[in-house]
Amino acid sequence: MIFRPSHFAAVVLFALFTSVVFGITQRETPRRMVHYGLYCFALFVGSAIVLSWVMYLIAR
Amino acid sequence: MATPSNPPNPTSKNAAAGKNAPAGSGFVYGPLIAGWLVPGGGHFLLRKWGRGALLAASILGMFLLGIAMQGKVYSNAHEILEYLALVGDLGNGLVYIFCRMFGFGADQVQVTTADYGTRFIVVAGLLNVIAAVDAHNLRTGRKA
Numbered sequence: 001m002i003f004r005p006s007h008f009a010a011v012v013l014f015a016l017f018t019s020v021v022f023g024i025t026q027r028e029t030p031r032r033m034v035h036y037g038l039y040c041f042a043l044f045v046g047s048a049i050v051l052s053w054v055m056y057l058i059a060r
Numbered sequence: 061m062a063t064p065s066n067p068p069n070p071t072s073k074n075a076a077a078g079k080n081a082p083a084g085s086g087f088v089y090g091p092l093i094a095g096w097l098v099p100g101g102g103h104f105l106l107r108k109w110g111r112g113a114l115l116a117a118s119i120l121g122m123f124l125l126g127i128a129m130q131g132k133v134y135s136n137a138h139e140i141l142e143y144l145a146l147v148g149d150l151g152n153g154l155v156y157i158f159c160r161m162f163g164f165g166a167d168q169v170q171v172t173t174a175d176y177g178t179r180f181i182v183v184a185g186l187l188n189v190i191a192a193v194d195a196h197n198l199r200t201g202r203k204a
Contacts, residue, residue: 003128004173014180017122021187024111025194028204 015044091199095192097153099123099184102195115191123155123184126165131177133165145178151185 005013023037095102100116103109127133133156134146149156159165169175197203 001128002130003125004171005129005176010173010176013125014122014183017118018183018187020114020118021191024115025190 011045011048015041015048019044088199089196091195092192095195096151096188099153099155099188099191102192103198106195106198108195108198119152119184119188119191120155122180122187123152126177126180126184127159129177129180130166130169130171130174131179131181132167132169132174133159133181135160145182148182148185151187151189152181153188156185 019037019041022040023033023035027033027036091102091105093102094105098104098116099119100112100114103112103115134142134149137143137146152159165181166174166177169178194203
């Protein structure tokens, strides 16, 4: 089976898996784990979108 | 006259980590080794079932998606970046060894998504090392 995601799908999957591990390993209580995981996910996806726009505008 | 309170028991906050042995005593590297060999294994050993299951699902999911994207599984290295990628791949433990044994993964990156897949496999290994160290910290009492 070959899986060929788009750039954005790859970013979202990467952010999802990485944020889960970061949340569990970097915080101690479940509530703080969830908050930190969501924070990391937002930063991963948000920074990818911002950098993509920056590169798009530079390339024009 | 006030009497001094009892000093806190350093092992009490880690009662969940290792039911049968106090934190920091005995062989403390079991969760570290188990966590490296099997994603989430260190947390399972410490009876942290929920955390272990989430870690296993995330790390194995990332690794298997990397394989499905035809990512490269490093078997040797000739330059510094390849050495770093090989170290990352080795972080996957037994999963990496099984993939090498059964020939999963690509030898060369041929399509764009294979490059993503290669990074997924490397990062899965690095995340597995983080998870294994976390299990070790739980075992030694450094983390609650």
